[in-house]
Amino acid sequence: MSIKVLFVCLGNICRSPMAEAIFRNKVEKAGLSDQIDIDSAGIGHWHIGKLPHEGTRDILTKNNISYENITARQLGKDDNGFYSYIIAMDNANMKELETSMSNSDGFTGKLLDFHPDLKGKDVPDPYFTGNFDEVYDMIQTSCIYFLNWLRKRENV
Template sequence: MVKKRVLFVCLGNICRSPMAEAVMRHQVELANLSERIEVDSAGTGDWHLGHPPHEGTRQQLDEHHISYEGMKARLVSSTDFDAFDYIVCMDTNNLRDVRKLLSKEQGEQAKLFTFMELLPEQGIEDVPDPYYDGNFPFVFELVESGCKELLSRVQEDLN
């Protein structure tokens, strides 16, 4: 059985990427694909290693009855490129930082892109960081829509 693995990456791995991880896991579960699609998240910075998602992220997930149980911030590593089929960076700075970890060979294997490439109709390049502006509800809306699009793409790859 073919399995696909998705990794979301943001700066500290406490706001955007864990929100995307939890939302994507939830959507995968609702689609009865948990046995075929694995989801994780990581950060490019080490300030919050081992911490649970930010309170604002947890609040949004709680409001939508989406579990984040057991989630803890971790650092992205070069081994992630061999382990994941999709590496989705929440903004262009994260993408740049992740590319620095890649060897040329790994870069060709990984499906590496920014989250907002999933939502071109939004007309914005990056998922705003709610750590700085507090707009967790808007980020949740983007994440929910983008994860639906990503799930559709992953499902196509499973077939």
């Protein structure tokens, strides 16, 4: 049985696909790809089927992280109860998850709660701010700590 992780943001073209790609890269480097499945989804439907935002693609390429096979999708009913860990990018995403998903057997939380210096904060949406570098740094650091936490929790 694999551990299933879902990253969630508003439109699934900036933050959550960036987190999916970064976390997948870290999981591969840790040799855990056969034990941890990673996906991302958006609250909204606006970008279904689209590649990640150009800014996300650029920063991932610059850091030699693949975004292959990542396309936007909307959070759906089939996601409810399927994922062991649902990780939101901000408080608005968390509120939406709390009303639309039960995830009673799993963990739901915010990504920056794993960041050593940014607990309780939101990952700002670079779709509106344009600051993909800042967001990349936040997600990169948070994914290191999230993976360490997950490995201890799941004993992998």
